[in-house]
Amino acid sequence: MTPLAGYLLVAALVFSIGLAGALTRRNAILVLIGIELMLNAANLNLIAFWRYGPHPEALTGMMFAIFSIAVAAAEAAVGLGLVISIHRHAHTTDLDAMTRMKG
């Protein structure tokens, strides 16, 4: 197995763990944690392809990963703000208990 394949397999595993967490947990914050894990796994793919790809000096994969980190930080801030807002409104963060979208 080449080194790149090893990194890609680790990234696939972390992505699947994050997806399982996002799909199976009740708490909205844990769903956000799962999404963060999925984004990080994608970043690992980008960095691994940058490292083992033919033109690392072009910095394409590295730049993609850096911008992805910035967008993920924005996503986390807005997502957690939404969770706090929903908790103030419905007094729960249990997604199974949120059965209607009407305020």
Added chain:
Amino acid sequence: MNFIFYVLAALTVAGGLAAVLLKNTVHCALALTVAFAGLALLFLDLDAQFAGFAQILVYIGAVAILVVFAILLTKGSETPKDGVFSKTWLAGLVVAAGVFAVLGWAVLQTAPMLPNSAAVPTVSVQDIGIALIGRYVLPLEIVAVLLTAALIGAVIVAMHDKEGAK
């Protein structure tokens, strides 16, 4: 494929599993920090120093702290009586396992064709800075606007509305 890679991969996967499986939400956040640290170390192992330290600063320094704040503000650390997993957990697990099977199959099938350049890229922070204000200046500006919008949006969404019935 050296010893360090296996240790870091095991650390990352163990942190991710713990973040998803633990019952106490605060423990999940701490396990998430371990997973982030493992990923940052994997970045450093891949000779991507800038991305590795950016990962430590942004994720361990900011996102993990933000998650802990949100958990404590919403009293999310109390374990619910009827379990931490949703009613449809089996379907979610099947979907995740299917996605992993497809991804793993694709990687293993294409493994001989993957690029494998052994040369260590010599990229300094100066090169990254020049690329950011040169070729990638438009994405940089867009990210700046996005971060400003996200900052204002998060504050407005979480802001206490005085008109609401309390």
